[in-house]
Amino acid sequence: xxxxxxKIITEGIVLSDxxxxxxxxxxHQVDPELMLGIGQAxxxxxxxxxxxxxxTLESSGIAPAIMTALTLKVPLIFARKQKxxxxxxxxxxxxxxxxxxxxxxxxxxxxxxLSAGEKVLIIDDFLAYGEAAIGMARIVEAxxxxxxxxxxxxxxxxxxxxxxxxxxxxxxDSLARIASLSAGxxxxxxx
Amino acid sequence: xxxxxxKIITEGIVLSDxxxxxxxxxxHQVDPELMLGIGQAxxxxxxxxxxxxxxTLESSGIAPAIMTALTLKVPLIFARKQKxxxxxxxxxxxxxxxxxxxxxxxxxxxxxxLSAGEKVLIIDDFLAYGEAAIGMARIVEAxxxxxxxxxxxxxxxxxxxxxxxxxxxxxxDSLARIASLSAGxxxxxxx
Numbered sequence: 001x002x003x004x005x006x007k008i009i010t011e012g013i014v015l016s017d018x019x020x021x022x023x024x025x026x027x028h029q030v031d032p033e034l035m036l037g038i039g040q041a042x043x044x045x046x047x048x049x050x051x052x053x054x055x056t057l058e059s060s061g062i063a064p065a066i067m068t069a070l071t072l073k074v075p076l077i078f079a080r081k082q083k084x085x086x087x088x089x090x091x092x093x094x095x096x097x098x099x100x101x102x103x104x105x106x107x108x109x110x111x112x113x114l115s116a117g118e119k120v121l122i123i124d125d126f127l128a129y130g131e132a133a134i135g136m137a138r139i140v141e142a143x144x145x146x147x148x149x150x151x152x153x154x155x156x157x158x159x160x161x162x163x164x165x166x167x168x169x170x171x172x173d174s175l176a177r178i179a180s181l182s183a184g185x186x187x188x189x190x191x
Numbered sequence: 192x193x194x195x196x197x198k199i200i201t202e203g204i205v206l207s208d209x210x211x212x213x214x215x216x217x218x219h220q221v222d223p224e225l226m227l228g229i230g231q232a233x234x235x236x237x238x239x240x241x242x243x244x245x246x247t248l249e250s251s252g253i254a255p256a257i258m259t260a261l262t263l264k265v266p267l268i269f270a271r272k273q274k275x276x277x278x279x280x281x282x283x284x285x286x287x288x289x290x291x292x293x294x295x296x297x298x299x300x301x302x303x304x305l306s307a308g309e310k311v312l313i314i315d316d317f318l319a320y321g322e323a324a325i326g327m328a329r330i331v332e333a334x335x336x337x338x339x340x341x342x343x344x345x346x347x348x349x350x351x352x353x354x355x356x357x358x359x360x361x362x363x364d365s366l367a368r369i370a371s372l373s374a375g376x377x378x379x380x381x382x
Binding site for chain 2: 059
């Protein structure tokens with residue numbers, strides 16, 4: 001997606017060869033027009049997939065995911081992230097490790113919002129090692145629902161999340177794929 | 192806003208005379224069409240207010256706030272919520288008490304995204320005692336910017352947040368105002 005690549009080039013900040021900061025348009029300050037474009041791009045790719053729900057993880061996934069859900073005319077669910085959980089009644093729970101924050105989180109979804117037979121499009125802002133996406137996919141499958149695909153705004157292709165997800169049989173659609181952040185330079189994989 | 196009231200009546204769950212659960216369309220599962228309608232309603236009320244940015248608090252504020260920002264054609268900022276903070280460089284920080292969760296949170300915004308002279312519309316999903324809105328307003332003012340107003344999806348008018356904000360001189364626009372949750376029954380203040 002060209003508009004997204006341009007935004008990453010002009011506003012992305014390379015913090016290290018592993019970390020790209022995009023807090024001016026994606027995960028702190030947010031560009032609503034760009035989010036709408038991102039939502040429309042995901043929706044176009046899944047127009048014929050019979051998607052019944054969009055699923056994301058709070059907080060940074062919500063903006064691109066709500067625009068996807070709006071365009072596909074289906075509800076959005078955002079999974080909740082918590083440090084540790086005492087009450088697990090009526091919840092699907094998966095433990096997810098965040099390499100960025102170096103901590104475990106439990107992600108949860110109320111059982112009443114995911115049913116057997118549903119087709120779920122998972123959306124997230126970043127794909128690095130794939131932990132969050134795998135956690136969400138496990139929950140979808142625990143509900144007896146199907147993962148239609150995994151839509152990612154920015155894939156760090158030099159980390160192994162995308163490969164891992166594809167090897168597990170999931171369809172992955174990333175709107176920007178970063179080959180490398182070495183030497184402070186952002187290099188894309190061109191489609 | 193009639194569509195919102197109807198949704199609250201048909202799907203809201205009264206957990207106690209203080210707590211209304213709306214996780215089927217606002218803060219866990221989210222209805223994107225309703226969020227767009229909410230965003231358009233806020234935008235219409237602030238069309239002539241010279242708003243330069245929309246500000247909300249993660250996570251439940253993001254969906255209504257991004258639709259408001261989209262319609263007003265301005266950026267959104269979502270403030271981050273953290274338990275406690277070690278690094279405060281280049282951040283505006285306010286401590287906010289959550290009565291629902293009975294805990295203190297620090298809410299933060301990067302200094303680079305709020306400038307003197309800006310006009311900021313604060314959006315939040317709920318208004319109870321006004322703690323989150325006041326915290327956000329303090330940050331806006333610490334930046335030398337102005338609070339254009341505070342837009343609330345659901346105001347619990349029987350708690351004193353709205354009065355407190357209005358007495359402090361803020362404009363408050365709530366799309367649904369709940370007079371009472373007594374005896375399991377939702378009563379609205381009709382406009």
